[in-house]
Amino acid sequence: MLRAIHHAAIICSDYERSKAFYTQVLGLRIIAENLRAARQSWKLDLALPDGSQIELFSFPNPPKRPSTPEAQGLRHLAFAVDDIDAACARLEGHGVTVEPIRVDEYTGRRFTFFPDPDGLPLELYETLQPAN
Structure with missing residues (x-):
């Protein structure tokens, strides 16, 4: 399996x-x-x-991606990170535009999206809960 x-x-x-x-x-x-x-x-x-x-x-x-992430098929690729703030800062330090961080309403975990050089939607998903 x-x-x-x-x-x-x-x-x-x-x-x-x-x-x-x-x-x-x-x-x-x-x-x-x-x-x-x-x-x-x-x-x-x-x-x-x-x-x-x-x-x-x-x-x-290669042909361009046909449409936005909500099109039928694979929507995005998500990477697990321990510290989303540090990961976002690293990306932004390289000139990558990162969307505002959101909170998953079902898990309470923080996540955000950013594009690769071809606009492929990539996600950062924080797997450790932030310290309170």
Whole structure:
């Protein structure tokens, strides 16, 4: 049976820009980077601390995302963080626009959204309760 999410795959429009964003801004570690010459495509495997991965792909002239996050299909990719304030400050320090922090009405946990370089909606979800 299913145990965990192994990876999420993302197709970007500008490989170098997205590579810098995911490695330098988000701090993901590079596992492997491969040029798939037959497809004119790069594949970058990135690791999160829990062992899950993001596969970043480039393709010549990929079509744009068809619509907003409320369209049918995958809505967004969420990252668990211990301290959402620190994570937001880090992103904003890199010039990333972060939405105001909200509180999940069902769990009481804080969360927010920010875009990757192609506008893919990414979420920060605070997994530790803030000290009172």
